[in-house]
Amino acid sequence: MSEQKAPLLQMRNIKKDFFGNQVLTDINLELGAGQVLGLVGENGAGKSTLMKILFGAADIAATGGYGGDILLDGEKVSFSSPFDAIAAGIGMVHQEFSLIPGFEAEENIVLNREPKKSNLLSEIFGDRLDTLDRKAMDETAVKAIEKMGVNIDRHMVISSMPVGHKQFTEIARELSKDQLRLLILDEPTAVLTEREAEALLDSIRGMSARGISVIFITHRLQEILSVCDTVAVMRDGVLVEKVPAKQTSVQEITRWMVGRSVDDSGKGARGAAEPANENAKTVLKIEKLWVDMPGETVRNVSLEVKEGEILGIGGLAGQGKLGIPNGIMGLYEAGGRVEFEGTEIPLNSPRKCLDSAFAFVSEDRRGVGLLLDESLEWNVAFPAMQIQNKFLKNYLGGLIKWRDDNAIREVTEKYIDELKIKCTGSKQNARELSGGNQQKICLAKAFALEPRVLFVSEPTRGIDVGAKALVLDALKKFNRENGVTVVMVSSELEELRSTCDRIAIVSGGRISGILPASSSVEDFGTLMLNNVI
Amino acid sequence: MNTEKNKTTSVDWGSILRQASVPIMFIIICAVCIPISGLSANMLINEIVTRMGRNSFLILSLLIPIMAGMGLNFGMTLGAMAAEIALILVSDWQIVGIPGMVLAAIVSVPISILLGVFCGKILNEAKGREMITSYIMSFFVNGIYQLIVLYLMGSIIPIKHATIKLPRGYGIRNTVSLLGMRQKLDNLLAIKVAGVKIPVLTFIIIGLLCLFIVWFRRTKLGQDMRAVGQDMEVARDAGINVERTRIISIVMSTVLAGIGMIIYLQNMGNIATYSAHSQIGMFCIAALLVGGASVDKASIGNVFLGVILFHTMFIVAPRAGAYITGDSMIGEYFRVFVSYAVITLALIMYETNKRRMRSAAGQQLAAAQEKEEKAGKGTSEKGGDQA
Numbered sequence: 001m002s003e004q005k006a007p008l009l010q011m012r013n014i015k016k017d018f019f020g021n022q023v024l025t026d027i028n029l030e031l032g033a034g035q036v037l038g039l040v041g042e043n044g045a046g047k048s049t050l051m052k053i054l055f056g057a058a059d060i061a062a063t064g065g066y067g068g069d070i071l072l073d074g075e076k077v078s079f080s081s082p083f084d085a086i087a088a089g090i091g092m093v094h095q096e097f098s099l100i101p102g103f104e105a106e107e108n109i110v111l112n113r114e115p116k117k118s119n120l121l122s123e124i125f126g127d128r129l130d131t132l133d134r135k136a137m138d139e140t141a142v143k144a145i146e147k148m149g150v151n152i153d154r155h156m157v158i159s160s161m162p163v164g165h166k167q168f169t170e171i172a173r174e175l176s177k178d179q180l181r182l183l184i185l186d187e188p189t190a191v192l193t194e195r196e197a198e199a200l201l202d203s204i205r206g207m208s209a210r211g212i213s214v215i216f217i218t219h220r221l222q223e224i225l226s227v228c229d230t231v232a233v234m235r236d237g238v239l240v241e242k243v244p245a246k247q248t249s250v251q252e253i254t255r256w257m258v259g260r261s262v263d264d265s266g267k268g269a270r271g272a273a274e275p276a277n278e279n280a281k282t283v284l285k286i287e288k289l290w291v292d293m294p295g296e297t298v299r300n301v302s303l304e305v306k307e308g309e310i311l312g313i314g315g316l317a318g319q320g321k322l323g324i325p326n327g328i329m330g331l332y333e334a335g336g337r338v339e340f341e342g343t344e345i346p347l348n349s350p351r352k353c354l355d356s357a358f359a360f361v362s363e364d365r366r367g368v369g370l371l372l373d374e375s376l377e378w379n380v381a382f383p384a385m386q387i388q389n390k391f392l393k394n395y396l397g398g399l400i401k402w403r404d405d406n407a408i409r410e411v412t413e414k415y416i417d418e419l420k421i422k423c424t425g426s427k428q429n430a431r432e433l434s435g436g437n438q439q440k441i442c443l444a445k446a447f448a449l450e451p452r453v454l455f456v457s458e459p460t461r462g463i464d465v466g467a468k469a470l471v472l473d474a475l476k477k478f479n480r481e482n483g484v485t486v487v488m489v490s491s492e493l494e495e496l497r498s499t500c501d502r503i504a505i506v507s508g509g510r511i512s513g514i515l516p517a518s519s520s521v522e523d524f525g526t527l528m529l530n531n532v533i
Numbered sequence: 534m535n536t537e538k539n540k541t542t543s544v545d546w547g548s549i550l551r552q553a554s555v556p557i558m559f560i561i562i563c564a565v566c567i568p569i570s571g572l573s574a575n576m577l578i579n580e581i582v583t584r585m586g587r588n589s590f591l592i593l594s595l596l597i598p599i600m601a602g603m604g605l606n607f608g609m610t611l612g613a614m615a616a617e618i619a620l621i622l623v624s625d626w627q628i629v630g631i632p633g634m635v636l637a638a639i640v641s642v643p644i645s646i647l648l649g650v651f652c653g654k655i656l657n658e659a660k661g662r663e664m665i666t667s668y669i670m671s672f673f674v675n676g677i678y679q680l681i682v683l684y685l686m687g688s689i690i691p692i693k694h695a696t697i698k699l700p701r702g703y704g705i706r707n708t709v710s711l712l713g714m715r716q717k718l719d720n721l722l723a724i725k726v727a728g729v730k731i732p733v734l735t736f737i738i739i740g741l742l743c744l745f746i747v748w749f750r751r752t753k754l755g756q757d758m759r760a761v762g763q764d765m766e767v768a769r770d771a772g773i774n775v776e777r778t779r780i781i782s783i784v785m786s787t788v789l790a791g792i793g794m795i796i797y798l799q800n801m802g803n804i805a806t807y808s809a810h811s812q813i814g815m816f817c818i819a820a821l822l823v824g825g826a827s828v829d830k831a832s833i834g835n836v837f838l839g840v841i842l843f844h845t846m847f848i849v850a851p852r853a854g855a856y857i858t859g860d861s862m863i864g865e866y867f868r869v870f871v872s873y874a875v876i877t878l879a880l881i882m883y884e885t886n887k888r889r890m891r892s893a894a895g896q897q898l899a900a901a902q903e904k905e906e907k908a909g910k911g912t913s914e915k916g917g918d919q920a
Binding site: 098 | 748751752753754756757759760763764766767768770771772773891892894895898899901902905906
């Protein structure tokens with residue numbers, strides 16, 4: 001590689017904040033032509049945001065742009081849309097497939113760049129009436145697939161393809177662009193089988209030999225080591241390490257990723273202070289659970305929850321931790337067996353779950369969790385009223401049920417008080433509250449059901465630090481004082497460690513291990529990356 | 534398009550039967566009704582051929598919006614209204630025969646384009662609810678049509694001939710005769726085969742439209758429409774102007790529907806000014822569905838099979854009804870009832886198929902899990918026992 005000219009890509013002091021919330025701080029990266037950069041970091045470390053900035057994604061500009069400079073070949077560039085980035089030779093393969101399901105691989109590879117032949121009508125009405133040049137399309141597709149080095153059937157319809165081939169189709173599409181110089185692969189191996197992943201790594205080596213630079217984002221550290229020239233580790237929006245791949249190891253990278261000096265492990269972990277009662281009986285038994293939740297597929301999960309404990313479920317995004325509570329509560333198609341105190345709970349039936357004294361605080365606060373345009377009173381009391389006939393006055397021997405507004409107000413005010421919900425009063429609409437206070441209302445709603453088992457999904461997502469502590473304390477208090485078993489799903493390991501007794505780590509849709517909360521961060525990190533898909 | 538060929542290796546008879554359930558049902562209805570109706574084969578075939586010439590063009594106009602993922606589109610009613618306005622004007626100008634039809638087509642096109650753009654823009658605001666939105670919009674535009682025909686024609690838009698105008702001096706009569714145009718297209722080049730009159734020229738025009746549609750699918754615009762129809766977000770990411778493509782598809786549909794309506798009305802020989810368009814959308818959509826089309830997939834074959842089956846039922850059901858109950862109105866009732874039933878059935882089937890696809894994904898997961906268990910691997914990954 002000629003070192004005298006400027007490297008292909010330089011990123012200088014990239015900064016980005018979302019409404020004052022700093023997500024990237026002074027990122028400096030350089031990438032030469034034909035080099036492969038491995039980018040790793042936990043969820044929320046800022047990898048995706050950084051790549052979005054590089055690719056000119058619309059939501060970056062919509063949230064106030066970014067700070068710092070991006071240079072291509074030593075020249076400053078500023079992309080206002082992904083199309084500018086593509087024109088400049090940057091390609092990106094996203095985690096979600098961007099393919100037309102009913103089209104053949106070939107049609108997808110040349111989508112909207114189809115070679116065309118003009119004809120009489122197109123002369124009159126414009127070039128959109130050009131006919132497609134199927135032969136030239138064929139040639140382009142064949143060339144791109146050859147370049148990729150992984151053979152796929154170019155005439156196969158996407159919807160009937162195995163998921164790995166879809167991924168390869170996307171990569172071939174990027175490779176078919178002649179101007180391509182830099183390819184961003186965002187967790188491409190997540191959906192691949194081992195052999196396919198191996199083929200992809202070969203393909204990346206091939207691209208690099210052709211002079212195409214690659215930024216490779218993955219959670220599979222072994223892949224990074226085997227294919228990348230450089231490894232960049234991000235944590236909390238900061239580039240913490242950037243080293244040649246040859247000089248590091250999986251253990252070292254894991255440590256950089258989870259960060260936080262190792263000696264604070266165990267501190268604040270609840271398990272250490274109050275060891276869980278080993279003899280507690282099993283209250284909830286999950287066997288061979290599968291859940292078809294898009295992006296959070298659960299495969300063959302067996303789990304036992306003990307009475308009165310707080311069980312944490314952690315893991316990286318997209319590995320299936322959210323699928324577990326959503327599947328049990330019947331929000332997504334699920335199969336397997338769930339037993340509560342020895343009786344089987346039918347799946348795919350939210351009502352049956354609620355009837356058997358389960359409650360669920362969804363991660364989708366605004367969608368599933370709240371009636372946004374109703375008062376706090378309604379939000380708190382509605383499920384209890386609907387499911388358990390609480391807060392109702394019966395007349396004529398139960399023939400007519402009348403809402404007991406006084407009782408509703410009382411209970412709402414009690415929770416507003418207990419959870420320190422900031423609002424103008426129990427009649428305020430839920431929409432007007434801040435995120436943290438909305439989350440507290442969701443909790444109050446679940447508490448009002450007086451459940452035996454409470455599922456809480458991402459209870460602190462998108463709320464500020466102060467509110468976080470309050471929400472977690474409320475959960476702990478509810479668990480301890482009422483003896484309610486809590487299953488808490490969260491992507492923040494620290495939060496799980498400070499709240500839970502035991503923590504199950506989900507990886508690749510399966511439970512990769514269960515550890516007491518006092519275990520070291522590194523142990524959890526290893527489990528998280530264990531069989532990542 | 535033979536995109537199906539790779540889908541399944543083994544023939545799935547269940548799903549084929551499900552797909553073809555509506556056509557099969559109609560074949561049975563027709564097979565039962567034909568002998569009861571007592572119609573001669575000659576007369577029956579004559580009627581079917583006439584109706585194929587009359588309706589096919591209109592129904593073909595529905596194919597392009599379906600391709601663009603806009604579903605069964607009642608926007609075609611707008612084109613039908615444009616054609617009626619054009620025909621009223623042309624018959625007032627006393628231009629008859631084929632030149633009159635061509636002129637009417639020329640007059641209808643700009644009106645159709647205008648209405649099509651309007652319709653397309655509104656449907657872009659109501660993505661995923663195109664069918665009901667276009668249906669309600671056809672009622673709204675019907676109001677504007679009535680304003681024009683009932684009040685503006687004769688007062689602002691000059692109408693000379695008293696045979697068209699209402700006696701009060703403005704507004705159009707209930708029926709406008711198209712005697713000068715009546716079956717002019719059908720009779721030109723018509724041939725008789727074994728007593729069956731075949732309107733060759735009409736069929737040639739329909740054939741040309743079919744060729745156009747086949748060709749259009751292979752153009753860039755056609756490919757874009759198919760892409761937009763299957764996944765708007767992906768198409769947008771690829772740089773296709775989704776909104777514009779959708780508007781173009783609706784405009785093409787209204788323009789073609791306008792021309793189709795002119796062919797339809799020349800065969801009828803008169804315009805029922807205030808009702809000719811009112812049910813045309815529903816009957817066309819019903820016919821297409823009877824031919825085996827669905828909300829997101831329709832072919833030229835569906836159009837012709839649909840015309841034949843749906844109209845055979847139209848012809849024989851009243852007579853069969855009259856024979857059985859002694860009341861010929863039963864047939865009229867039956868056709869409206871069946872049209873709505875078919876559309877409802879098609880919509881239900883579309884939704885259940887979608888749900889079936891979703892649960893199939895779940896079944897796949899369960900099967901994979903079972904297989905894995907049989908293979909006896911994955912013991913190390915099973916949690917619970919580790920704690």
